[in-house]
Amino acid sequence: MSTQDDDGQQRVALGLVFGLVAVVVAVVVGASAYRSMKAPAAPETAVAIAAPMPAVTPAIDAAGAAQNAMDAASVTVENGVVKFYFASGKSELAAGANAALTDVIKGGQAGRKLVISGYHDATGSAAKNAELARQRAFAVRDALKAAGVADDKMELKKPEALTATGSDAEARRVEVALQ
Numbered sequence: 001m002s003t004q005d006d007d008g009q010q011r012v013a014l015g016l017v018f019g020l021v022a023v024v025v026a027v028v029v030g031a032s033a034y035r036s037m038k039a040p041a042a043p044e045t046a047v048a049i050a051a052p053m054p055a056v057t058p059a060i061d062a063a064g065a066a067q068n069a070m071d072a073a074s075v076t077v078e079n080g081v082v083k084f085y086f087a088s089g090k091s092e093l094a095a096g097a098n099a100a101l102t103d104v105i106k107g108g109q110a111g112r113k114l115v116i117s118g119y120h121d122a123t124g125s126a127a128k129n130a131e132l133a134r135q136r137a138f139a140v141r142d143a144l145k146a147a148g149v150a151d152d153k154m155e156l157k158k159p160e161a162l163t164a165t166g167s168d169a170e171a172r173r174v175e176v177a178l179q
Contacts, residue, residue: 081176134159136172
């Protein structure tokens with residue numbers, strides 16, 4: 001009779017162990033699924049917004065990261081000219097746009113003319129690129145208007161294709177300069 005009791009106790013203990021393992025596996029799988037559905041948002045910086053990166057294999061991760069960095073919206077100031085760089089196919093301004101425009105806004109409010117020039121790369125349809133460059137220039141113009149620059153203090157120049165030098169990412173830009 002003790003043999004049957006020992007077998008019964010072993011079965012109960014073994015059943016408890018398997019049940020515990022099943023619960024642990026279910027919790028781990030559930031937590032992983034929850035985390036993959038609730039990915040954190042990409043942080044914004046004062047100068048650029050980086051688009052969320054898709055999952056890639058480690059072999060192409062560096063190349064993909066470099067391409068996404070080149071394709072991100074950003075804004076720089078070089079020799080008094082504010083340069084807005086745009087992501088491919090987008091016309092949204094980068095974070096920090098208003099801070100970069102501070103000096104040209106002051107110049108426009110003091111009576112100087114602001115010249116807004118749009119550029120585009122040579123890839124794809126020339127007509128679509130010119131329209132997108134125009135939309136980008138309008139986005140910059142609207143930001144200047146919102147900051148208090150009068151319409152008569154801004155001049156929009158026709159979009160130009162940039163084919164001679166620089167990368168496509170550098171060509172997708174709008175420049176604002178004081179005259």
